Amino acid sequence: MTDATTTRREATTPGVGTFTPDMSIPWILARRVEKAGDSPLFERKSALGAGFVPVTARTFADEVAAVAKGFVALGIAPGDRVAIMSHTSYEWTLLDFALWSAGAVPVPIYETSSAQQVAWILSNSGARLAITETHALGALAEPLVGTGALERVLVLAEGALTALTAAGADVDAAEVARRTAGVGMDSLATIIYTSGTTGRPKGVELTHGNFVTLVVNGADDPHFSQVVSGPDKRTLVFMPLAHVFARFVEVLCVYSGAVMGHVPDARNLVADLGAFRPTFLLAVPRVFEKVYNSADAKAGSGLKQRTFRWGAKVAITYSRALETEDGPSAALKAQHALASRLVYGKIRAAMGGTLQYAVSGGAPLGERLGHFFRGIGVVVLEGYGLTESGAPTTVNRPGQVKIGTVGPPYPGTSVRIADDGQVLVAGPNVFRGYHGNPEATAAAFVDGWFATGDLGTMDADGYVRITGRQKEIIVTAGGKNVAPAVLEDRLRGHPLVSQVVVVGDGKPFIGALVTLDADMLPQWLANHGLPTMTVAQATTNPDVLAALDRAVARANEAVSRAESIRKITVLPTDFTEANGYLTPSMKVKRAAVLRDFAGEVEALYGG
Numbered sequence: 001m002t003d004a005t006t007t008r009r010e011a012t013t014p015g016v017g018t019f020t021p022d023m024s025i026p027w028i029l030a031r032r033v034e035k036a037g038d039s040p041l042f043e044r045k046s047a048l049g050a051g052f053v054p055v056t057a058r059t060f061a062d063e064v065a066a067v068a069k070g071f072v073a074l075g076i077a078p079g080d081r082v083a084i085m086s087h088t089s090y091e092w093t094l095l096d097f098a099l100w101s102a103g104a105v106p107v108p109i110y111e112t113s114s115a116q117q118v119a120w121i122l123s124n125s126g127a128r129l130a131i132t133e134t135h136a137l138g139a140l141a142e143p144l145v146g147t148g149a150l151e152r153v154l155v156l157a158e159g160a161l162t163a164l165t166a167a168g169a170d171v172d173a174a175e176v177a178r179r180t181a182g183v184g185m186d187s188l189a190t191i192i193y194t195s196g197t198t199g200r201p202k203g204v205e206l207t208h209g210n211f212v213t214l215v216v217n218g219a220d221d222p223h224f225s226q227v228v229s230g231p232d233k234r235t236l237v238f239m240p241l242a243h244v245f246a247r248f249v250e251v252l253c254v255y256s257g258a259v260m261g262h263v264p265d266a267r268n269l270v271a272d273l274g275a276f277r278p279t280f281l282l283a284v285p286r287v288f289e290k291v292y293n294s295a296d297a298k299a300g301s302g303l304k305q306r307t308f309r310w311g312a313k314v315a316i317t318y319s320r321a322l323e324t325e326d327g328p329s330a331a332l333k334a335q336h337a338l339a340s341r342l343v344y345g346k347i348r349a350a351m352g353g354t355l356q357y358a359v360s361g362g363a364p365l366g367e368r369l370g371h372f373f374r375g376i377g378v379v380v381l382e383g384y385g386l387t388e389s390g391a392p393t394t395v396n397r398p399g400q401v402k403i404g405t406v407g408p409p410y411p412g413t414s415v416r417i418a419d420d421g422q423v424l425v426a427g428p429n430v431f432r433g434y435h436g437n438p439e440a441t442a443a444a445f446v447d448g449w450f451a452t453g454d455l456g457t458m459d460a461d462g463y464v465r466i467t468g469r470q471k472e473i474i475v476t477a478g479g480k481n482v483a484p485a486v487l488e489d490r491l492r493g494h495p496l497v498s499q500v501v502v503v504g505d506g507k508p509f510i511g512a513l514v515t516l517d518a519d520m521l522p523q524w525l526a527n528h529g530l531p532t533m534t535v536a537q538a539t540t541n542p543d544v545l546a547a548l549d550r551a552v553a554r555a556n557e558a559v560s561r562a563e564s565i566r567k568i569t570v571l572p573t574d575f576t577e578a579n580g581y582l583t584p585s586m587k588v589k590r591a592a593v594l595r596d597f598a599g600e601v602e603a604l605y606g607g
Helices: 023-034 059-071 089-100 115-125 135-144 162-165 173-181 206-218 244-256 269-276 285-298 303-324 331-352 367-376 438-443 482-490 521-527 542-556 592-597 598-602
Strands: 010-013 040-045 052-054 079-086 104-107 131-132 152-155 188-193 203-207 234-235 259-262 282-283 357-360 379-386 391-395 412-419 422-426 448-459 464-469 497-503 510-516 565-571
Touching: 023 059, 023 089, 023 206, 023 244, 023 379, 040 059, 040 089, 040 357, 052 059, 052 303, 052 510, 059 089, 059 162, 059 173, 079 089, 079 115, 079 135, 089 104, 089 162, 089 244, 089 259, 104 115, 115 135, 115 188, 115 203, 131 135, 152 162, 162 482, 188 206, 188 244, 203 206, 206 244, 206 391, 234 244, 234 269, 234 282, 244 259, 244 282, 244 379, 244 391, 269 331, 282 285, 285 331, 285 367, 285 521, 303 367, 331 367, 367 379, 391 412, 391 592, 412 448, 464 482, 482 497, 482 542, 497 592, 510 542, 510 598, 542 565, 565 598, 592 598
Parallel strands: 040 259, 079 104, 079 131, 104 188, 131 152, 234 259, 282 357, 357 379, 510 565
Antiparallel strands: 010 412, 040 052, 188 203, 379 391, 412 422, 422 448, 448 464, 497 510
């Protein structure tokens, strides 16, 4: 690769697929049945325990057809919108493919959404039917029945799938086949409402062509095929299927030949990974931070902790050496082999024992974590994408990883860095517009390029670094422009820290609001010989504050003095989805935090 200090403005990665107008997501399923109909496509979590039960592609396709007939029987017409509100599950994917086969448009809703958010999505999308996981979630939609387009609510826990299958028993299969044949590349596949950190969510319209080009160009690409393609490739999805990233993965696995499992969340992730044994995984950086911090905490104190931290240092040093011309030295290789036996094997076992690749997106992954995981034998392919790009926009490639970047453009995608540093995207994966909002659609494009609102740079090889959000740049009283993401990502890597919001707009120096990780706090206290205490007590504990000060000092090493954090306030409460400070994709709602904690911010500066 060329000198990373050399920059460029634009890069394109050619796609590898050949496409025709009649291709669609149902075409992808039919192709899988034709190629390997009697081989597993999914593994369903057993109702009787932690195990997983195989489901062949043919069985899944038969279930899809039966449920699709049920939608026809209910009067759902081609183009009609149907909302799905549930945790990640096999049933969600079944509903997705059944709706696509019936020519309808599934509209995902996060199961954590408020009544106000549910009402907005149902009314704005014009959904005729809502399918929820539980009666409690259904109760959020019921008040809308009859007030607009919404006609009824079905509940999975109350037999919705059985009822749909029964209703469709007398529907001619030819009608579903006719509808499926009428779906093509230009047909609307879904409307995904952005879980934005500010403002009312906008409905992103993604077509079947957006998904088809993404999965074909990815799965057939010689670099990525070794990660996702073939019956020996397995992934466990625990991210919300309301998120575009997980939605892309479910379609990708059907095309690529991989086997996919579902679990509703990451609460029992270690046990689920051990039972499913994935070869690749997709997650947000917070998951990787938790894996590392948990391993560090479980090492305890004394010799075990020193051994873990020695092993972590060896992994990072080894990974960095892989990027040098000479590679790791003989001595470093010997240390790495010893550390693999003493330390790394246990961490790999906690991730299922067979994990080779992980794809990280949604927020920047710290370089240290990237080197750590590669050093223990799990290559993290950091990427970048948005709902409007159908998920992947850039991603690192196996064998060509530049840790600290989000990689070059995804196959079939072009990326440009505008004069103001904004990242622009073009390609067949880019959405067709915001639902019912032509003004916002027009404002989102610059000379045919989608303007992401993110700031970045590009090196001579076309690898992109995301440096912050255009709207989040802080300008201090001294006129210094500061991108908060760099500091926030580094500080959030400390085991005590849950969330960070860097502040200082119009102020004399940079400060930060910090929240503590309630799950990690007890083990950290025990490891440091400190008594048990609540999160609220920890916010004023001298030992905790001293540890955070050291973490701030390490974070500041990445920036100039003018950009460095001079002072922090530790809040007694965390930022969560439940209290309205996190989006479902784990992004902090900065505007809400700055509004509600304005007093704490002013206090940082003596106000």
